[in-house]
Amino acid sequence: MKTIKKDELFSNLGDFLKSKGIELNDGTYTTRIQQGCNLLADAINATQKTVSQTKVKVDTALDKLRQTIHESTAPTPPPPPKSKAKAKPGVKKPAPQAKSAGAKVKSKP
16 A cells, blocks of 8 residues: 655645635644644554565464475375385295204104
């Protein structure tokens, strides 16, 4: 938004009152109204500046929140396929080892 100039609000108020048949002449009331209009213009400008800075910060925080939600709810990628060692042709696998020496072996009578 555009910033409001110091006397812009007072001149617009003066034009509005003049269209309604009230003219602001120099005097105590006029200076007080002008001071009030300047104070109001400063407050509006400061508020606009603060709102725009806050909007930037909120947007940044919202983007971080969206990213966090995305990372926590995203499906996990499939595990990499396990590669089985393929036996080379002509090479035999070693024979399984016999049972331990303490095991009883049945003999035929």
